[in-house]
Amino acid sequence: MTDQASRTSLALSGAAPVRRKLTNSIPPHMLVLAVRIALFAAVLAVWQFIVTPIADPFYVSSPSRVAVRLWEWMTDGTVVVDLLYTMESTFIGYAAGSLAGVAVGFLAGRVKFIGDVLDPFFDALNSLPRVALGPLFILWLGIDLAPKVLMVASLVFFVVMANTRAGVRDVNPDYINVLRIMGADEQTILRKVILPSAAGWIFASLQIALPWALIGAVIGEMIASDKGMGYQILHSGGILDSTGIFAGLVVLMIVGLILTHLIRLVERHSSRWRVQDGK
Amino acid sequence: MFTFKNVSVEFRTSRGGLCAVDRVNLDIPRRKFVCFVGPSGCGKTTLLNAAAGLISPSTGTIYYGDAPRGGFSKKIGYVTQNETLFPWRTAAENVRLALELEQLPQEEMRSRVTHYMRLVGLDQFHDHYPRQLSGGMRRRAALARTWIYQPETVLMDEPFGALDAQLKLVMQRQLLQLWESSRSTVIFVTHDLAEAVTLADQVVVFTARPARIKAVRNIDLPRPRDPYRLHFSPEVQAICSELWNLLEDELTGETLQ
Numbered sequence: 001m002t003d004q005a006s007r008t009s010l011a012l013s014g015a016a017p018v019r020r021k022l023t024n025s026i027p028p029h030m031l032v033l034a035v036r037i038a039l040f041a042a043v044l045a046v047w048q049f050i051v052t053p054i055a056d057p058f059y060v061s062s063p064s065r066v067a068v069r070l071w072e073w074m075t076d077g078t079v080v081v082d083l084l085y086t087m088e089s090t091f092i093g094y095a096a097g098s099l100a101g102v103a104v105g106f107l108a109g110r111v112k113f114i115g116d117v118l119d120p121f122f123d124a125l126n127s128l129p130r131v132a133l134g135p136l137f138i139l140w141l142g143i144d145l146a147p148k149v150l151m152v153a154s155l156v157f158f159v160v161m162a163n164t165r166a167g168v169r170d171v172n173p174d175y176i177n178v179l180r181i182m183g184a185d186e187q188t189i190l191r192k193v194i195l196p197s198a199a200g201w202i203f204a205s206l207q208i209a210l211p212w213a214l215i216g217a218v219i220g221e222m223i224a225s226d227k228g229m230g231y232q233i234l235h236s237g238g239i240l241d242s243t244g245i246f247a248g249l250v251v252l253m254i255v256g257l258i259l260t261h262l263i264r265l266v267e268r269h270s271s272r273w274r275v276q277d278g279k
Numbered sequence: 280m281f282t283f284k285n286v287s288v289e290f291r292t293s294r295g296g297l298c299a300v301d302r303v304n305l306d307i308p309r310r311k312f313v314c315f316v317g318p319s320g321c322g323k324t325t326l327l328n329a330a331a332g333l334i335s336p337s338t339g340t341i342y343y344g345d346a347p348r349g350g351f352s353k354k355i356g357y358v359t360q361n362e363t364l365f366p367w368r369t370a371a372e373n374v375r376l377a378l379e380l381e382q383l384p385q386e387e388m389r390s391r392v393t394h395y396m397r398l399v400g401l402d403q404f405h406d407h408y409p410r411q412l413s414g415g416m417r418r419r420a421a422l423a424r425t426w427i428y429q430p431e432t433v434l435m436d437e438p439f440g441a442l443d444a445q446l447k448l449v450m451q452r453q454l455l456q457l458w459e460s461s462r463s464t465v466i467f468v469t470h471d472l473a474e475a476v477t478l479a480d481q482v483v484v485f486t487a488r489p490a491r492i493k494a495v496r497n498i499d500l501p502r503p504r505d506p507y508r509l510h511f512s513p514e515v516q517a518i519c520s521e522l523w524n525l526l527e528d529e530l531t532g533e534t535l536q
Contacts, residue, residue: 174363181331182377182428183351192376196367273367273408 061243069247078232079251085227086217087255089145093152094213098206101157105164105202110194115165126158130216134223148220148228155216159209160202167201168194203267210259214252280432280464281307281330285339287489288325299325301489302339312458312465314475316522317485317493318529323468324360326490327436330466331357343432353377356430356463358421360437364409370420371396371405377428395423398460399453415446419453426457432464439474451477451506459503472519472526476500477509484522487529494525 026034044063052062073079108115108122130151137147175193184192221230229248236244288300299322307313315323328334330341332351341348343355364373371392378388396402399419409417418438425433438454439447451474458465469475475482476498484493500514509515 172363174359174361175365177333177357177359178363178365178424179376179380181333181351181355181357182380183353184380188380192379193365196365199367273369273410 057242058240059242061246065243066246066250069243070250073247073251082227082229082232083251083255085145086214086221086229086252089148089152089220089228090213090217092145093149093216094156094209096149097153097156097213098160098209100153101160101205101209102164102202104157105161106168106190106194106198108161109165109168109198110190115169122158122161126162130154131219131223134220137220138224143224143226147223148217148225151220152213152216155212156209159212160205163201163205163208164198167198170201171197199270203263203270207260207263207267210263211256214256214259218252280309280311280344281305281466282342283326283330283339284342286326286329286336286341287338288322288329288334289337298489300329300336301491303490303492305483305492305495307464307466308481309464310462311480312467312478313481313483314479315466315468315483315485316470316472316475316526317490318487318526319470321485321488321529322490323485324436327357327434327466327468331355331434333357353381353428354431356425356428356433358425358433358435358438360440362409362417362421364417364420364424366409369406369408370401370412370416373409373420374423374427376424381428391427395427398426398457399423415442415450418442418450422450422454422457426461429461430463432466435465435467437468437470440469440471447471447474448506448510454478455504455506472522473510473515476515476518476522477504477506482522484525493529494522496522 047060048063051060057065070079108118133154134147134151137150141147141150171194175197176189179189179193217228218230218233221228222234225231229252233245233248236242236248283303283305286300286303287298290297290299301322303326315326317323325334329336330348332348332355343349364370365376368376374395375388375392378391383391392405393402396405399422401416401419401423404412404416407416409420412420422438439450442450455478467475467478479498482496482498484496485491486493496518498518500509
């Protein structure tokens, strides 16, 4: 450790750089990974061997019980049905909300008059707690997939719309003039300047909106449903089954992580020009 | 080519009207290289923006050819003072922009981009993004982006203002090469007198704000010109000091205000 520190200070003081020995150093990303795994294992161990014995497993369950439950769910297929149902409303709502959000965001950002007129309405609608709209959605659309999709879309829409609008308003007017001077029409300007310029904002919002989509679906299922992960968790709570609740949460967490990583991959590809030596 | 008839531009600000350009009458001959010089902030850029069609004059008319200046078209190119390469496109993709609008076949686009990238000395940098290029390289890419569609008239607003003296000479030489090959009409705004004299057929000197025409000086140096040699030559220096005398009054006025 001290060896490492003295090398660093030497390098900073302008002396010739010392080549690090490859044999006794761990690459930083491996170290990060190792500590991550250790931390995860430690949390599980504390839960399993300290929390569970002290508190009542009735309340806190335990990692081993949760693992067994997940295994049961997977082998008898119940989790697949519930998960697919939740995913269905998540994806449809996410896609619809995002598309509408991008479209309306573009319009409100690009056409100043429309933006000026609509902005306060958006603020008002967005400030409504969406859970409170649940009863209305059910009244209108019944208790099957549709109200959950609407719940998801209503959450996703505002996140994506607000960001798209900001991104479109943020476009450097000089870039627009470059194309305008070349005689480009509005549609070309939209496609060649505004969309690529706002893409960073839109991707950021798609990433932020993803957990919201999952939240919307689960809330929708908790309000009224007979299927889905939200229903499953609520049902487990109803029969005082903490293991079932935790198992449901683990499933949602894994799904959320996978989705977030997928979005990040897409974003990395589309914004490679931001990276200094990006290729 | 361009004719300014009694052109004034006034901006409305919180403190009332601000006159940037005051009754300019000027005729830019076809295929000539004309430089605008004047104290900074005098309204040269405003006049150029009006010529480009980005703003319309408060009074007076700008004619292009015989007709009043209409909408935007590929006939007029504009290289602005700001960095306006699209950061999400590579250098070659930026240069290709105007050709995409014409929807030329891929093969032709590629060969023209290659040609112009070589002309401005960027043939090794097709796939670099603007942030990976130096300031001079970005300037050259911006030049190529406009010249590639061969506009009849090219407006340039201090395109080399931010570059160091040596790089400026390199860029001036490249610009003259581009111009000799196409002979567009050029209006070039600068505050560097030597640059104006080296490049131009005609130098238009403006007063401090609001911009009025103070003098028009023809430069009869033979072409093709080599900025490397010309820049420090006695002829250029003589014309520069003559123009400087005109400008000097304007600058003193500025500091007194």
